[in-house]
Amino acid sequence: MSARQRNPSLAAATPGLIGSARALMARDLRLLWRRRGDALQPALFALLVVVLFALALGGEKQALSKVSGGVLWLSALLAGLLALDTLFRGDAEDGSLEQWMLAPVPLGWLVAVRTFMHWATTALPLLVATPFLGELLYLPREQLPVLLASLALGTPLLSLLGAVVAALTVGMRRSGILVALLALPLYVPVLVFGAGSVARSAQGLDPLGALLLLAAGLVVALLLAPLAAAAAIRIALN
Template identity: 50%
Template sequence: MTGFVRSLVLREARLLFRRPAELVNPLIFFALVVALFPLAVGPQAELLRELSPGLIWVAALLAVLLSLDGLFRSDYEDGSLEQWMLSPRPLAVLVLAKVLTHWVISGLALVLLSPVLALMLGLPSQCLGTLILSLLLGTPTLSLLGAIGAALTVGLRRGGLLLALLILPLYIPVLILGSGALQASLQGMSSSGQLLWLGSLAVLTLTLSPFAISAGLRISVGE
């Protein structure tokens, strides 16, 4: 089993690095959305600092969502998804390995980019630890929930907008807790409560969502 998962993880990583555009585009999108806000509300440092927690989190959330649109598409088109269904290994484990590989590469890149954008928005440097921690704990949940939507819409020709419609309402708790953690640390308060909640949400989605994702894939492939 472990050897199987390892080969799957390696395959995913190799595929992702072969198409760097899919990896880089969400990051550019993330930076672009963050850059739009000072242009829209004005360059006042005070205001931007106040808004930065929510702003970074909304941008990160949208970037994760965008990166998930094509998560299962190529596997669907070249038939590997059907092979997965036929394989004797549990489908839930396979999808979990795939989504987590995707997260380790694209989510981590997002986390690493975020401090730069946060500093540009004027977030004090003592908040950066909370920012990185909250994104590290929050983005796995975003990836796993988004994968449910990606699995349900993979067979549809124009699934992108529908994916956003299905999944964004489910992202709300993570958005509230993540930006809440950042806001708390911006006001000099402890953010451990919010971070712990983010962690427990991550554990909850880690346990339950693989089943929903595999059910969604079975429906999409069976069509």
């Protein structure tokens, strides 16, 4: 008989999956509010990328409309990469990761919750701002639904892949460049299929195949990435 079965009060006091997720999300939101200036950096960086592309191409409508889907996808990828090194860094420095390993819930579950919060605070604002950024790049209106669908499927996949890389390097100091070098090869297929779906839509072709590949990759990453990241954290901290 387990300790929780012998002591009902202990079982009631021990947080379950939902309770631990709520506690971790509430903590992350409090920390985000205290550093709300830093929270705006990914969105501002994406806006800067869009503006620089527009200036580099001379602001010509025809030139911008042809590359607008790829530019928006690239800006979302780089914005997520900018915040990737901080995914587990603060928890490693203040000892929270050791507490995660001792928690009565699976470490992979806590990693999944933290990855969701990373996506919600970096990629979700970009999804909301995509129609506005698309107007800056003269994105054809008929391509906007495909772009939003590809970003909705692709950006969580980027966060999950990035979580594995961040977990592998969590025990290293000043690993920002290393994180980018390790993550970019994993990000390239997602970028190809994401931007490729928008390009196929612009050519009058069916973008469903690329979107289905992104969805399949997202399902596989949801199942495997938190477990791989949890194993990497245990290795890094032992």
